[in-house]
Amino acid sequence: MELFWYIVLVTMLAIYVVLDGYDFGAGIVHLFFAKKEKDKKAITSAIGPFWDANEVWLIAAGGVLFFAFPTLYASSFSGFYLPLIMILWLLIFRAIGLELRGQVHNSLWELIWDKAFGIASLLLALFFGVALGNVVRGVNLGMVENGVSTQEAHYFFLPLWNASFSPQAEQLGIIDWFTLFLGVVSVVALTIHGANWIIFKTNSSINEKLKKTVFILNFVLLALVVVSLLVWHIIEPDPFHNFIKYPLMWIFPIITFVGLFGLFKVRTFKKHGMGFLFSSLFLLGGLSSTVASIFPKLLPSTNDLNPSLTLNNVAAHDYGLSVGMNWFFIALVLVIFYMVIQYRVFKGKMDDVGYGEH
């Protein structure tokens, strides 16, 4: 039962990353590559009708986390207090940047909201990578100091950073060189992903340039992925134990590399959307491999005193989890139905649909 909800949760998060990921990536592309008004408009119309529904995956995943793993929800949300609230503020800025920009035709106004949208997207991409880094690195559960817990075993609190910036210090911070490194990986990966979405959904004049950029960034991404595998050894001495124990899990890294190598062909794809397909595979695979490598832990403990939070010690009670399955399936079918309708109505190139002119 716990396993079912675990899979649901990870899947929902992965869907969130793929969907809102292209939004963030589009924001980054918007910030760095779109100079002409027409291209900016094309980019915003390529995400306009979707971003809100994409963000709902985050809210819904949050809801599922709350309901199925309340202890994890409580522990991690209070422990990562500051970065989470900042993520909220960034999400707000990003949304209003996107929604308000077109409301007033004044170049200063447009400039401000363009930047708000772009910078917030960039920072969010970075922060989500950092967040993933924190989860796999683990935290000082129970806030152990000199061998004694100062809090209940499953609570903690992390400052934004710690003077040493080291993931192996006793007192950790949210940002250290390891988590920051994953943040950079995330920015690069999402930029590629967003660019692919724009190539897929618009006729903008920067598409050709974006294809070249994706091609180059893909080398960077490959290099980063290799380095991150090496770095991972420093944090976790035996990183592949799960893959040895459950060989089926190799499927996740395989998906990652299929996605990554597929992307090298980006300049020659004839069919629209192929690039987007491969970058989605990369993200899905990358996220699931990372999470799988710490399974069944959900939030590892960095001290020896308090146990890691695992699937079994954070789940809600059985009855609640099993009635939840009934409504969840109904809801899931409905959600898929809505998404099919939505993407069918808005199929094709968004600047042809004439979105935004109301």
Add this chain to the structure above:
Amino acid sequence: MEDMLFYDRMQFAFTITFHYLFPQLTMGLSLMIVYFKWKFLRSKLEKYNEAAKFWMRIFALNFAMGVVTGIPMEFQFGTNWAKFSELTGGIIGQTLAMEGMFSFFLESSFLGLFLFGEKLLGHKLHFVTGLMVFLGSWASGFLIIATHSWMQFPVGYEILENGKFVLNNFSALFSNPWLWPSYLHNQLASVITSSFVVAAIGAFYILNNKHSEFGKLFVKTGVVFGLISSILVAFPTGDMVAKNVVKYQPVTFAAMEGIFETEQGGSEIVLIGQPNMLEKKLDNKIAVPNILSFLTYQDWNAEIKGLNEFDAKDYPTNVPGLYYSYHIMVGLGTIFIALMLVATVQLFRKKLYKTKWILWSLLFMLPFPYIANTTGWYTSELGRQPWLVYNLLRTSEGASPTVSSGNTLFTLLGFIGLYLLLGLLFLMLVGKIINKGPHIIKH
């Protein structure tokens, strides 16, 4: 510890109060937009379609604000109320997760279609998408109120040895006696907000001699919806929720009504008076004898318990705040009925659009439904204090153990700054839409 809790509470109160300014209009307005679109389908008069489209523009902006301020709400259960989430997550997480899966997806997918899909879909399907947005927002209200009702009147649970609340009866969450009256009352109150907003903008157009065709349509629709919802909000639904409070939270009821002493032979209803907590009495009281007993129990002489019968540590934490919130809500409710009644009479006598003072009153009433809704929620929330889950879990036991007051103060200030900015931008842009007004594009 004490002041740590203080900032957590302030932050929750501030962010939820701000959040709720938007959904109350969304929920009511979606109903009225569906009505306009339906009238258009029946009559084929372009003005109804344009009315629907005009309100859609305001709706969209309002909705976006509701979304961006709603996400922090959901996060705050974990960030600021970790202990509460840990202990009750298996139950209230259930309804909140359902809200995400059932209503937010519905609303957000169809809103995009409704806003941008008119040409692609044709009018009939466009109407259906509008209906879906309406359903989504009302479902959202339902699941939130279900969550809230469980906190007011916990049902279907069991408490484990480690203090955790676990669910043992799923359907009890939805047959909770607190839920349905509360839900109906709250939804009608949000229809009041939208009716008053629609009527006020209509009055503005008429008084301004701009778009007066639409002005008349808006005033008329607003007044009719407004009268119906104002009456229903007081009776039967206001009456029903009040009876729930008497039955399940008698100490709260005593504080709401400002009854300090149990009175033999029936309780009076207080119209005016200031609670004096030092001497435990009401100052400057104006009251009518025996009415309250009748309203509550349909018996002029029924006994209603006063605060003196309860242990002071179970008093609502802020008795005067609770008392004023309640009296402001009920007072405004009475004024709403009176104004809408007069306006309806004039409407039937075909004099409404010329009766200046009513138009001015409708215009100036615009902020008051928001105040009534906010004070209504304060009644409910202050009335629940000092409990998070009534009679079972105290607010002081629910906060996050590791988040210090410095951090909560910092984020509270951040939210205040950000929301002030949001509020200003929102007003400015809504002003722009209103100023531009509805217009029929000739094809």
